[in-house]
Amino acid sequence: MKRFTQLFLLVPALMVLVQCDPSMTERTPDAGQADFSSYVAIGNSLTAGYSDNALHRDGQLNSFPAIIAGQMQQAGGGDFFQPLVNPGVGSNAAGQAKLILQVSIGPDGTPSLAPGPAAAEGQDIFSRQQEGPFNNMGIPGARSFHLVAPGYGNLNPFFGRIMSSGEATVLGDAMMAGPSFFTLWVGNNDVLGYATNGGTGQGFAEMGDPAQVAGNDITPQNVFNGAIDGVTATIAASGADGVVINIPDVTNIPFFTTVPWNGLVLTAQQAQQLRAGYAAQGVPEPLIPDFQQGPNGFIIADADSPIGLRMAQQGELILLSVPQDSLRQAGWGSVTPIPNQFTLRGSQIAEIQQATQAFNAKLEANAANFGFAFVDVNSTLATASNQGMVFDGVRLTTQFVQGGIFSLDGVHLTPRGSAVVANQVIEAINESFGSTLSPVNISAYEGVQFP
Amino acid sequence: MKNTLTVIAASLLVLCLSATTVLAGGYQLNLLGQRQIAMGHTGVGMPLDVATIGLNPGGLATLDHNALLFGANATFISTYYRAPAPSSYLAKTDSDIRTPFGLYASYDTPVENLRAGLGVYTPYGNALRWEDGWKYRFLLREISLTAIFIQPTLSYRIGDRIGIGAGLIVAYGAVNLQRDIPVDAQDGETPMVELDGSTTAIGFNAGVHGKINDRVSIGVAYRSQIDMEVSGGDADFTVPVSLSGNFPEGNRFDASLPLPAVLSIGLGLKPSDQLRVNLDANLTFWSAYENLVFEFEQNTATVQDLNEPRNFNDRWIFRIGGEYDATDWLQLRLGSYFDPSPVDEGYITPETPDLDRFGISTGFGFAFTPQTSLNASVLLVLSNPREQTEQAAIDAGTYGSVPVGEFQTRAWIPGISIYHRF
Numbered sequence: 001m002k003r004f005t006q007l008f009l010l011v012p013a014l015m016v017l018v019q020c021d022p023s024m025t026e027r028t029p030d031a032g033q034a035d036f037s038s039y040v041a042i043g044n045s046l047t048a049g050y051s052d053n054a055l056h057r058d059g060q061l062n063s064f065p066a067i068i069a070g071q072m073q074q075a076g077g078g079d080f081f082q083p084l085v086n087p088g089v090g091s092n093a094a095g096q097a098k099l100i101l102q103v104s105i106g107p108d109g110t111p112s113l114a115p116g117p118a119a120a121e122g123q124d125i126f127s128r129q130q131e132g133p134f135n136n137m138g139i140p141g142a143r144s145f146h147l148v149a150p151g152y153g154n155l156n157p158f159f160g161r162i163m164s165s166g167e168a169t170v171l172g173d174a175m176m177a178g179p180s181f182f183t184l185w186v187g188n189n190d191v192l193g194y195a196t197n198g199g200t201g202q203g204f205a206e207m208g209d210p211a212q213v214a215g216n217d218i219t220p221q222n223v224f225n226g227a228i229d230g231v232t233a234t235i236a237a238s239g240a241d242g243v244v245i246n247i248p249d250v251t252n253i254p255f256f257t258t259v260p261w262n263g264l265v266l267t268a269q270q271a272q273q274l275r276a277g278y279a280a281q282g283v284p285e286p287l288i289p290d291f292q293q294g295p296n297g298f299i300i301a302d303a304d305s306p307i308g309l310r311m312a313q314q315g316e317l318i319l320l321s322v323p324q325d326s327l328r329q330a331g332w333g334s335v336t337p338i339p340n341q342f343t344l345r346g347s348q349i350a351e352i353q354q355a356t357q358a359f360n361a362k363l364e365a366n367a368a369n370f371g372f373a374f375v376d377v378n379s380t381l382a383t384a385s386n387q388g389m390v391f392d393g394v395r396l397t398t399q400f401v402q403g404g405i406f407s408l409d410g411v412h413l414t415p416r417g418s419a420v421v422a423n424q425v426i427e428a429i430n431e432s433f434g435s436t437l438s439p440v441n442i443s444a445y446e447g448v449q450f451p
Numbered sequence: 452m453k454n455t456l457t458v459i460a461a462s463l464l465v466l467c468l469s470a471t472t473v474l475a476g477g478y479q480l481n482l483l484g485q486r487q488i489a490m491g492h493t494g495v496g497m498p499l500d501v502a503t504i505g506l507n508p509g510g511l512a513t514l515d516h517n518a519l520l521f522g523a524n525a526t527f528i529s530t531y532y533r534a535p536a537p538s539s540y541l542a543k544t545d546s547d548i549r550t551p552f553g554l555y556a557s558y559d560t561p562v563e564n565l566r567a568g569l570g571v572y573t574p575y576g577n578a579l580r581w582e583d584g585w586k587y588r589f590l591l592r593e594i595s596l597t598a599i600f601i602q603p604t605l606s607y608r609i610g611d612r613i614g615i616g617a618g619l620i621v622a623y624g625a626v627n628l629q630r631d632i633p634v635d636a637q638d639g640e641t642p643m644v645e646l647d648g649s650t651t652a653i654g655f656n657a658g659v660h661g662k663i664n665d666r667v668s669i670g671v672a673y674r675s676q677i678d679m680e681v682s683g684g685d686a687d688f689t690v691p692v693s694l695s696g697n698f699p700e701g702n703r704f705d706a707s708l709p710l711p712a713v714l715s716i717g718l719g720l721k722p723s724d725q726l727r728v729n730l731d732a733n734l735t736f737w738s739a740y741e742n743l744v745f746e747f748e749q750n751t752a753t754v755q756d757l758n759e760p761r762n763f764n765d766r767w768i769f770r771i772g773g774e775y776d777a778t779d780w781l782q783l784r785l786g787s788y789f790d791p792s793p794v795d796e797g798y799i800t801p802e803t804p805d806l807d808r809f810g811i812s813t814g815f816g817f818a819f820t821p822q823t824s825l826n827a828s829v830l831l832v833l834s835n836p837r838e839q840t841e842q843a844a845i846d847a848g849t850y851g852s853v854p855v856g857e858f859q860t861r862a863w864i865p866g867i868s869i870y871h872r873f
Binding site: 023024025026027028029074100101103111113390392393394395404430436437438439441443444446447448449450451 | 531533534536537538539540541584586587588589590631633634635636637690691692693694836850851852854857859861
């Protein structure tokens with residue numbers, strides 16, 4: 001009897017004891033060999049958090065460096081000061097507001113969803129001079145050599161609003177923040193300027209003069225190399241550790257892939273009419289574009305063609321900047337060729353890809369030389385483009401609007417896209433520096449917002 | 452007696468140790484009666500009271516009394532999710548308290564040796580609500596599954612030693628499932644879908660009970676599978692206006708969820724007049740749950756039918772329990788069980804983050820009067836963290852539709868009942 005009573009008294013004690021295992025607890029991130037006390041992000045619009053065709057506060061708050069900095073703060077990371085603009089619609093260099101998805105009613109009364117400016121004018125983000133040093137030194141529009149160009153703030157208002165002096169360089173101001181850790185993501189604009197202008201500028205060249213590089217040129221290799229050498233050597237000399245990120249191939253970016261090359265869909269009768277139209281203009285029979293029933297390549301301008309135009313071929317790109325009204329109603333792409341600035345022909349794509357590979361090789365080589373981590377975002381976006389990626393039960397692709405990674409300008413990232421990049425950078429940091437920074441949940445960040 | 456104690460203590464230890472491997476129990480709730488719960492939810496081999504209508508209808512006719520029983524439990528269940536290393540992310544379910552219940556009554560029919568009974572009980576159920584904005588919100592926000600069985604029963608005693616019984620089950624089932632939809636809204640609302648439906652179905656519960664001698668008895672019971680087929684449930688989508696064309700309003704869905712059959716066998720021992728010991732085993736035919744399917748009445752490019760593999764496996768649960776009459780008016784109870792998961796790695800979902808469970812229970816019975824008693828039980832359900840790796844999900848072909856990481860469940864389930872014999 002007594003023994004039994006004891007047994008039953010023992011049970012509550014047993015219930016506690018039988019906790020054979022400790023309950024699950026949160027992991028504590030560790031910095032490993034890295035020092036996150038002062039993280040400085042150097043780069044262009046992608047670093048700044050520019051998105052939806054403007055620099056605006058929501059984009060800045062979700063910039064990939066801001067996301068990384070938040071995770072570093074769990075492992076001894078310090079404050080991360082960004083040159084935040086006031087809440088609002090933001091602005092691009094031309095003073096336009098950010099894009100939002102809008103419902104518009106077409107001439108035939110059917111509603112459609114398309115990006116449009118959130119306000120008639122952008123917000124004034126340039127008149128207020130902000131005082132650094134800043135941890136986010138992402139300057140929209142900056143090319144590699146702009147980072148080391150004294151007085152660049154007088155040419156680029158995004159640097160002008162935060163430069164420490166009229167003669168300051170982006171790199172110099174970044175070093176004023178005393179980085180113990182950095183990310184460098186630059187080089188995108190060195191090819192994008194050429195690509196987004198339809199290859200109307202100078203293609204890839206081995207040698208050139210930075211002073212001669214126009215906005216629609218590809219940066220010459222020697223100029224790019226010199227700039228990257230300067231930036232990486234300066235950072236390395238300061239003793240900071242960090243990460244170098246490479247640049248994506250434009251053929252994986254929705255600005256270049258959204259409008260299909262063969263989006264001219266015709267009936268047999270329309271095809272016949274178009275052929276007849278060109279014949280009536282005196283185009284000799286062999287040179288008349290071969291319009292057929294079904295999807296056809298758009299008619300694009302090409303100076304190399306005897307008649308100055310031809311049908312686009314598979315692999316050629318029509319840019320997102322092409323006026324949709326002109327395509328639909330003004331006969332662009334069928335009776336009128338799409339002008340050069342809105343297309344990338346095969347030879348131009350080859351120039352861009354050659355430059356991208358050369359620049360990425362340089363970035364990777366310098367990362368290796370200085371012992372920095374290297375992040376191959378190019379491969380990630382290629383995977384997202386080819387097969388999509390699944391994080392937290394949500395599938396991401398590089399598709400425009402629905403894909404989740406790219407914002408409404410088709411070039412810059414959504415918060416969700418920034419989170420994907422941030423996680424990849426975090427993974428590289430952990431591998432290279434023995435740290436255990438925590439990745440973020442992709443599902444916690446937004447893609448394109450619908451009205 | 453001492454030996455019995457040693458056996459119980461040793462089995463507790465062994466179970467504790469074995470619980471270090473992966474462990475579950477799907478959406479089954481084994482909470483049919485307080486006296487049974489306190490004894491590790493045993494009683495198939497030894498009808499203890501009228502809750503045997505649920506456990507083994509064959510035992511009803513061999514009971515030495517008729518009674519009315521009403522009892523209920525409160526479930527305090529915490530489920531945790533931890534993202535794979537090095538993530539510092541940890542999520543838990545908000546603990547909605549649910550109250551499974553059991554109501555049983557019996558009376559003697561005019562036919563000699565034939566006893567009738569009615570049981571109303573809740574053998575299946577599930578309620579999980581993950582914290583707002585959790586990592587896998589696109590797979591599941593919350594789920595609620597309720598099943599109430601109403602079982603009129605007849606049991607016949609053959610001679611002094613054998614009882615047989617069977618009951619018709621009328622089952623009412625309701626399901627509510629909510630997921631976030633992976634689009635974002637300018638107005639800041641979180642787009643989501645809520646699927647809500649209910650149905651009724653029928654099945655049966657039958658069993659046999661036999662006394663081998665005054666000290667030893669056995670029992671076997673089988674409760675049939677019941678398919679809850681929801682037809683025309685409500686599918687409500689909360690989405691931005693511009694997407695309303697892709698997510699039609701007033702959409703409906705059909706879905707089917709099996710409540711699996713259970714085969715139970717039990718051995719009842721009476722080492723002394725004051726001590727009763729039960730050994731039970733239950734085989735739940737979980738393999739009936741192959742796929743979770745939701746078919747929508749209106750499909751669009753974005754509203755596609757859902758068909759996700761679940762591939763549950765049949766599993767045995769092993770139970771041991773004892774009861775000791777401390778005095779004429781006080782009974783002390785103790786029990787334990789091991790409930791291995793029917794879910795393979797690769798198929799663990801946020802709605803049943805299933806793992807091997809180890810239960811220990813205790814309780815008492817207090818007789819106010821010779822006719823009326825109060826029974827109380829408390830059940831502690833423990834588990835070790837169970838991991839689902841990315842590779843396991845890829846191998847199972849479920850990558851992207853199941854979470855990757857670790858789960859752990861802990862539950863406190865107190866219960867109380869009033870028993871009146873007449």
